[in-house]
Amino acid sequence: MFGGGGGLDPRKMKQMMKQMGIEVTEIDAEEVVIRTADEDLVFTDADVQRMDAQGQATYQIVGDPESRPRAEGAAEAGSEEATGDVDADAEATDASAIPDADVQIVAQRTGASEEEARAALEAEGGDLAAAVSRLE
CATH class of the missing domain: 2.20.70 (Ubiquitin Ligase Nedd4; Chain: W;)
Structure with a gap:
């Protein structure tokens, strides 16, 4: 034009x-x-x-x-109301508070083990991009 x-x-x-x-x-x-x-x-x-x-x-x-992957039944941060999804409740009360889906994404993108991916996510405060960068 x-x-x-x-x-x-x-x-x-x-x-x-x-x-x-x-x-x-x-x-x-x-x-x-x-x-x-x-x-x-x-x-x-x-x-x-x-x-x-x-x-x-x-x-x-x-x-x-x-x-960022979308979590099914994701509630607003800090909300105490359950969504009825037992797995989501178990993840929220997990000591690491890093969703398994995030661990799998980082592991797949970097070729790292799930343990390494979880450690990188914990070190980066759950930031997927930073965890991937840390492992690459």
Whole structure:
């Protein structure tokens, strides 16, 4: 549409977009979460732009997300109400408080044993990405 954009002056680009009725706004987002049926994609240091054109708002997210598996029946942190899932209750009262699913993910991604994966997760406070980095 703009001939590649490589040699186009940013001011000229803004002017052309304004003429076409497109307005771009930077958003100072602290965190962006995209929730799917299987995982949460969490962007903690992302650049976010909102583009308004023809009555529609489009959001652009630029960054590297951390993939977090979704726990079935996950309750809000600190909630004392049971979800009726005995396994989830057992995990919550486990001394390590690291979900087995997280241990398996780290072990699969790094090729480490489950014991090594659990130790890395405990050392990193449950942070999956940091545990994977620690083992790689």
